[in-house]
Amino acid sequence: MKTYVSPAQRPDTETVVAVGSFDGVHLGHQALIAQLKAKAREHRVPSVVYTFDPPTRVLTQGVEFLSTLPEKLDLLARYGVDETIAMSFTTEFAARPKTAFLDDLRTLRPRTLVVGEDFHFGRGRAGSVDDLREVASEVVALPMHQLGGEDIKSTRIRELLAAGDVEGTGRLLGRHYDAQGVVIHGDQLGRTIGWPTANIGVPDGKALPLGVFAVVALGDNGQRWHGMANVGFRPTVNGKTRRFEVHLFDFEGDLYGKELQIKFFSHLRGEQKFGGLDELKAQLARDAQSARDVLRDVR
Numbered sequence: 001m002k003t004y005v006s007p008a009q010r011p012d013t014e015t016v017v018a019v020g021s022f023d024g025v026h027l028g029h030q031a032l033i034a035q036l037k038a039k040a041r042e043h044r045v046p047s048v049v050y051t052f053d054p055p056t057r058v059l060t061q062g063v064e065f066l067s068t069l070p071e072k073l074d075l076l077a078r079y080g081v082d083e084t085i086a087m088s089f090t091t092e093f094a095a096r097p098k099t100a101f102l103d104d105l106r107t108l109r110p111r112t113l114v115v116g117e118d119f120h121f122g123r124g125r126a127g128s129v130d131d132l133r134e135v136a137s138e139v140v141a142l143p144m145h146q147l148g149g150e151d152i153k154s155t156r157i158r159e160l161l162a163a164g165d166v167e168g169t170g171r172l173l174g175r176h177y178d179a180q181g182v183v184i185h186g187d188q189l190g191r192t193i194g195w196p197t198a199n200i201g202v203p204d205g206k207a208l209p210l211g212v213f214a215v216v217a218l219g220d221n222g223q224r225w226h227g228m229a230n231v232g233f234r235p236t237v238n239g240k241t242r243r244f245e246v247h248l249f250d251f252e253g254d255l256y257g258k259e260l261q262i263k264f265f266s267h268l269r270g271e272q273k274f275g276g277l278d279e280l281k282a283q284l285a286r287d288a289q290s291a292r293d294v295l296r297d298v299r
Helices: 027-043 056-061 069-078 098-107 154-162 166-173 277-294
Strands: 002-004 015-019 047-053 083-088 110-116 138-142 178-184 198-201 211-219 224-232 243-248 259-269
Touching: 015 027, 027 047, 027 110, 027 138, 047 069, 069 083, 069 178, 154 166, 166 259, 198 259, 211 243, 211 277, 224 259, 224 277, 243 259, 259 277
Parallel strands: 002 083, 015 047, 015 110, 047 083, 110 138
Antiparallel strands: 178 198, 178 259, 198 243, 211 224, 211 259, 224 243
């Protein structure tokens, strides 16, 4: 998939374009992408996603994001998008009038535009679906996608993550929620009590569920491990900052500086404070058995 940082960078050809933040690339976004690809095949032109980094609500409302830009681009490529325009979403960009946004889209020469029916753009959200018809002869505005009668929205997914409900999150995403990061040095406490962990460094603002989880870790060379993750503040040792620590089952080696992708499969328990390290070790053994049971048939 080709990626650009402005519409002016791409070749001067006709396209079909889908517009939105695509935070998390959930089932609703996937429905937009399916429509985008169908229209691109119909017109025999490239499929293009015009998106924002960070997602608009991260800047305007201060929410956490579900996907870093690299994670989002990986997902868009996986779902078959030909090209992405990843616009830097700043306060200056948000303040542009709707006409400037329409000019961006004109540069892409869209045969068809695909958006959600509640899509708005420009300063004060002044632009609407009707305005898009100035740019493309066909505008497809899809209704809110639902699953089991529930609207699929990034806001709802963040709520589920905050509650530790990674199973519910996975249903709305159509896949397991994941986080990618580099293994960094920690205080190595886990190693001293027989439960060594890889400390995963993720960008500030990445939404993570709190608690203990059964996970699958993927390495950058196709390696795959089962394990358990703790995301939290480590109250037993009076931790002050959020840590993302993963224990990989049956693993020996050095992962420092390596990138891991951690997929959350099941919530095992919430974070809790123990009376001491022996009590913590006993609970970790129970957590590990629970995680192994959850992941027994996962390949």
